Every structure is written in structure tokens, then in C-alpha cells.
Amino acid sequence: MSATHSAEQSERPGRIMSGEMAEQPAVLRRILERGAPLIHETARRIAARAPRFVLLTARGSSDNAALYAKYLLEIQLGLPCGLTSMSTTTAYGARPDLRDVLVITVSQSGGSPDLVASTRAAREAGAITLAVTNNPDSPLAAVSEFHVDVLAGPEKALPATKTYTASLLALYLFVAGLRGEDGAAARALPDPAEQVLARQDEIRRLASRYRFAERMVITSRGYGYPTAKEAALKLMETSYIPALSYSGADLLHGPLAMVDNISPVIAVVPDGKGGEALQPVLDRLRGRGADLVVVGPAAQVEAASGGFVLPTEGVPEELQPILEILPLQLLAYEVTIARGQDPDAPRALAKVTETH
Incomplete structure (x- = not known):
């Protein structure tokens, strides 16, 4: 490849988003091969706590991934689920009783202050807290009792692509694990x-x-x-x-x-x-x-x-x-x-x- 062609490729509009979209099959394989055992173990430990219902917390694309998890949990497990309103705790200071409640926070970066504050407040209120992120060293992972790494690798494009599909697969495997199953159907993806x-x-x-x-x-x-x-x-x-x-x-x-x-x-x-x-x-x-x-x-x-x-x-x-x-x-x-x-x-x- 000539230097001129290489420079043109590096300046092509959308090259970052395009490259990250193309990575998605490899990311799915990585989760299935490397992430699934850890996800299933996390699910096993949470299932042993027998949460009575689930609250899901997220913003942006992660909020849509959380909505997908809501369908999974309600249909596959019959667990009532809700999407949280973070301002009730971060702006209004509400402190609901969250004993025996599973709070799942989905965040690609794990760095959003309101997500971190909301999760910390949930844990202090007695919740079982699980962070699903693309960054195991994030503040969100640090304040959560449990963590699932979606293993998407660095995502530089502003529109989330590979982290979204990675979050969906990780959440599917987690819910399968709560049911005591291995989510084998996902291997065909x-x-x-x-x-x-x-x-x-x-x-x-x-x-x-x-x-x-x-x-x-x-x-x-x-x-x-x-x-x-x-x-x-x-x-x-x-x-x-x-x-x-x-x-x-x-x-x-x-x-x-x-x-x-x-x-x-x-x-x-x-x-x-x-x-x-x-x-x-x-x-x-x-x-x-x-x-x-x-x-x-x-x-x-x-x-x-x-x-x-x-x-x-x-x-x-x-x-x-x-x-x-x-x-x-x-x-x-x-x-x-x-x-x-x-x-x-x-x-x-x-x-x-x-x-x-």
C-alpha cells in the first residue's frame, strides 16, 4: 500500500466507526470463548442470593441494552424489572429500600458520574449491584459488588457499535446463567x-x-x-x-x-x-x-x-x-x-x- 493511499484511508470519513463495526464478529467470539465462564460464575453467585426483582440503570446505547435485558429477565425468568430514574437518588436524595434487589448498571465506559453515584447509593441501600462495562478498571466497576467485562476492546468512535452488541451478548449469557444454563445457542451468532x-x-x-x-x-x-x-x-x-x-x-x-x-x-x-x-x-x-x-x-x-x-x-x-x-x-x-x-x-x- 502506497503512503498516499494509506493517508487517504486514515482520513476517510467514518473510518473509525467502520472499523469498529467490522470487529463485531471477533468480539462476539471473544465473549463466547473467554468471557462466558466468568459471566456464568457471576450469574451463579447472584442467583444464590435470590433477588426478588431487578432494576436496570443506564444511559444512551447502554439504556437500549438494558431494555433488552429487561425483556430477557421478565420473559425468561419471570422476574419483575424496572428502568431506574437516577435523578431520584442523585438529584432528590431519595433512599429506597433495595434489600434483595438486583441493580444492574450498564455502561460502556463505566465513568459517568451519575451512574457511579446511583450505583453507590443502591449498594448502600442494600442492593446486589452488578456493573456491565467495557472497562474493568472503571469507577463504576469499583463501586459495584459484581462486574461483567464485555471484552469489546477500545472503542474510539463516538457512536457505540461493538460495545452495544457485546453488551447484548454479555447480558444474554448472564440471564442464561441465572437460569443455570450455558447459553449455548449464542455460539451460532x-x-x-x-x-x-x-x-x-x-x-x-x-x-x-x-x-x-x-x-x-x-x-x-x-x-x-x-x-x-x-x-x-x-x-x-x-x-x-x-x-x-x-x-x-x-x-x-x-x-x-x-x-x-x-x-x-x-x-x-x-x-x-x-x-x-x-x-x-x-x-x-x-x-x-x-x-x-x-x-x-x-x-x-x-x-x-x-x-x-x-x-x-x-x-x-x-x-x-x-x-x-x-x-x-x-x-x-x-x-x-x-x-x-x-x-x-x-x-x-x-x-x-x-x-x-
């Missing part, structure tokens, strides 16, 4: 993840329809809903397109009125019960003449204006979010490039958000 990422040309063609979009709507149900929220976040923080995410059920209760034949809609359709629950929403969207793009099974893509067929054969619905988000990460990247912007340099964003 790295290969289809590679297949999805290799289809970037398809995504580039799909992105052309959104180059001049003024707003977008992204919807799903069930396990796919966290994916819809994360996809909207990625589009907003890279391309600045106002992207609104809705549960399909919520979309039918008012926001559907803003959808017409020029309003782009992306539907994340799980291959399973979530997709079945979303079907009435898809029917209504098609009836309104919406520009509907589907990420999901082939039959659903064929019935839409366009889409991306996911290789979900043999992948349980609860693991599909790890594949679903990959083409949507690529879409955010390609839309941003098509609009003449740099995904590596979103305006007014910081890797660690400091709120109090």
Missing part, C-alpha cells in the same frame, strides 16, 4: 454476523432512499423494540435525522397519523412472537401507503417497499437483536456518508456524558 456485515453494498443502496429524509419512524415489538430505539439513536447521532422510535402498539395510538406515503418507516420484524404481534401494525402502515422498509424475515421484506433479509434461521428470537442492529448500524453510517457528513465526528457529542 458470529458467522451470521459476518454474513450481515459483508452485505454493506445492499445497505448502501438502501441508504440512498434516506439521503434527503427530514424525519424517520422506526418501530418494532418484543425483543425487537430495543433494536428500534438503538437504530433511531444511531441515525440521530450520526446523520442528525430526527428518527422517532415507537413500540408498534404505541405507534397505533396516535403517532400513526404522521405517517404517509413520503414518511420513511423502518420496521424491525423479529422472527417469532414479536413479529407476530407487529403484524397488525405492518398491515396498517401498508394501508396508509407508507414507505415501509423491513429488517427481518424474507417474507416480510418481500411484502414491504424494500428491506434487508436477516439470516435468522436457527437463531432464537431472544438472540436476534444482536443480528438485527448490524444492518441498522451500517445504515446509519451509509446515510451519514451520503449526506456528506462524518460519522466519526458527530456535532456536540461526547463519549462519556456527565450529568448530575
Whole structure:
């Protein structure tokens, strides 16, 4: 490679985000090979404490990963879960009784002061505290009783990609461990993840329809809903397109009125019960003449204006979010490039958000 070509590559817009997206299959394999035994041991020790319910704490992409964990815990274990409002403790000084409560804090950096303060307060209130981070030496890991390292390696791009999918897999393995299982179904993920990422040309063609979009709507149900929220976040923080995410059920209760034949809609359709629950929403969207793009099974893509067929054969619905988000990460990247912007340099964003 010539020095000139090397310099061009180093200056290419989005090269950091692109490189980190490409690392995801290797990160998944690393977690499965190196991280899984430690995650299962942590889960075993927490299960022995028999938590009565779970609170999940996070911000940004990690908040969407925490929502995924909420679905897992409620569906797989029947444990009631809630997403915490950190200001109740950090701003208002509330001190709830958290004895026998499992508080899981998800944070890529583990350095956000409000997450650290909230977790410390939870532990002082009697909670079992677990930090899920990409940094075992972080302040959050230090104040938590237990820690899970998602092993994603350094992430330099401002839009989180590999840490998001790594967090999903780590949380899946943790919940499997709480059930006394090894999460063996996840071992099938790295290969289809590679297949999805290799289809970037398809995504580039799909992105052309959104180059001049003024707003977008992204919807799903069930396990796919966290994916819809994360996809909207990625589009907003890279391309600045106002992207609104809705549960399909919520979309039918008012926001559907803003959808017409020029309003782009992306539907994340799980291959399973979530997709079945979303079907009435898809029917209504098609009836309104919406520009509907589907990420999901082939039959659903064929019935839409366009889409991306996911290789979900043999992948349980609860693991599909790890594949679903990959083409949507690529879409955010390609839309941003098509609009003449740099995904590596979103305006007014910081890797660690400091709120109090």
C-alpha cells in the first residue's frame, strides 16, 4: 500500500466507526470463548442470593441494552424489572429500600458520574449491584459488588457499535446463567454476523432512499423494540435525522397519523412472537401507503417497499437483536456518508456524558 493511499484511508470519513463495526464478529467470539465462564460464575453467585426483582440503570446505547435485558429477565425468568430514574437518588436524595434487589448498571465506559453515584447509593441501600462495562478498571466497576467485562476492546468512535452488541451478548449469557444454563445457542451468532456485515453494498443502496429524509419512524415489538430505539439513536447521532422510535402498539395510538406515503418507516420484524404481534401494525402502515422498509424475515421484506433479509434461521428470537442492529448500524453510517457528513465526528457529542 502506497503512503498516499494509506493517508487517504486514515482520513476517510467514518473510518473509525467502520472499523469498529467490522470487529463485531471477533468480539462476539471473544465473549463466547473467554468471557462466558466468568459471566456464568457471576450469574451463579447472584442467583444464590435470590433477588426478588431487578432494576436496570443506564444511559444512551447502554439504556437500549438494558431494555433488552429487561425483556430477557421478565420473559425468561419471570422476574419483575424496572428502568431506574437516577435523578431520584442523585438529584432528590431519595433512599429506597433495595434489600434483595438486583441493580444492574450498564455502561460502556463505566465513568459517568451519575451512574457511579446511583450505583453507590443502591449498594448502600442494600442492593446486589452488578456493573456491565467495557472497562474493568472503571469507577463504576469499583463501586459495584459484581462486574461483567464485555471484552469489546477500545472503542474510539463516538457512536457505540461493538460495545452495544457485546453488551447484548454479555447480558444474554448472564440471564442464561441465572437460569443455570450455558447459553449455548449464542455460539451460532458470529458467522451470521459476518454474513450481515459483508452485505454493506445492499445497505448502501438502501441508504440512498434516506439521503434527503427530514424525519424517520422506526418501530418494532418484543425483543425487537430495543433494536428500534438503538437504530433511531444511531441515525440521530450520526446523520442528525430526527428518527422517532415507537413500540408498534404505541405507534397505533396516535403517532400513526404522521405517517404517509413520503414518511420513511423502518420496521424491525423479529422472527417469532414479536413479529407476530407487529403484524397488525405492518398491515396498517401498508394501508396508509407508507414507505415501509423491513429488517427481518424474507417474507416480510418481500411484502414491504424494500428491506434487508436477516439470516435468522436457527437463531432464537431472544438472540436476534444482536443480528438485527448490524444492518441498522451500517445504515446509519451509509446515510451519514451520503449526506456528506462524518460519522466519526458527530456535532456536540461526547463519549462519556456527565450529568448530575
